[in-house]
Each structure stands twice: as C-alpha cells, then as structure tokens.
Amino acid sequence: MKKRISNYTFLLILIFGFNLSSLNAQEGLTEKGTIFLKASSDLNISFSKGLPLDLSVGGGYFFFDNIAIGADINLSKFSDDFATTLRAFGRYYLKDKYFGGLGVQSYSFDGETNLLFDLEVGYMHPLTDNIIIEPTLNLVDFENLNLNVSLSIYF
Secondary structure (H helix, E strand, O other): OHHHHHHHHHHHHHHHHHHHHOOOOOOOOOOOOOEEEEEEEEOOOOOOOOOOEEEEEEEEEEEEOOEEEEEEEEEEEEOOEEEEEEEEEEEEEEOOOEEEEEEEEEEEEOOEEEEEEEEEEEEOEEOOOOEEEEEEEEEEOOOEEEEEEEEEEEO
C-alpha cells in the first residue's frame, strides 16, 4: 500500500510540475480566429484477444476569445468489430490553459446509432509555441469516464 501511495504522489508532483512550468507559455492561442487540429486516443490497454484501437481526429475554431466550437470523428476497434463516432463540441478556456466543454455524439455500432452527451475537462501543456498536449477527462452520458490524450496544433 505504501508503494502505491508513493507512486500516486510522484505522478501528482510530476503533473503539477508540468503545469507550473508552462503557466503562460501558450498565451494567445485561445484568441478569436485561432484554428486547431488534433489527433487523440484513450489510454486503454488490454491483453484480450485482438488489438483494441481508439483513434480520433478533429479540430475547432475560436469564434470568440476563449470559446471554441469543433468536431471529431472517432474509430474504435474491438476484436473484429468497429464503431464510429461523430462528435460536435463546444469548449470554454480559462487562463489560456484549462478548458471545460460539452459535446454531443452520434455513436454507431453493429447497425445501431445512439445519441450520447458528454462533459469534458482538461488542460493544455505546450511542447512548442503552437503544439500542445491536452490530457482530457470525458464523462459520457453520465456513465463512462474516459481519459484521452490529444496532440493538437494551433494556428
């Protein structure tokens, strides 16, 4: 138990340290007129039959300072089955670093299509002036909590 607590403590210190090192590094990226493109995946690791795959590409546009609207397309593979998701989202950015958002998804799997809603929170960690890593927690239909990591380019 002690080792588990120390591992979590180390992880929190590492994440907090990344946040402090980049508090104002990407200033101006959330201004009106900015466009971003992103590619993401969840951190799902499975040792079951078949290779799980969950990839998403998308982008957005800042119609106002700190307010972006965008869309994603997602492809998921489970064993031999595929699912696709089309998603529209809105985000509000706080201090050019943190964001929260709402989304609506059209999820298609095995001939069925469902409409799902999601909430997301995340932060922007800059690699360069316009290349950003965005860890994001998504709560989908108040049932599933997912951790996604995106690599985004802002221009």
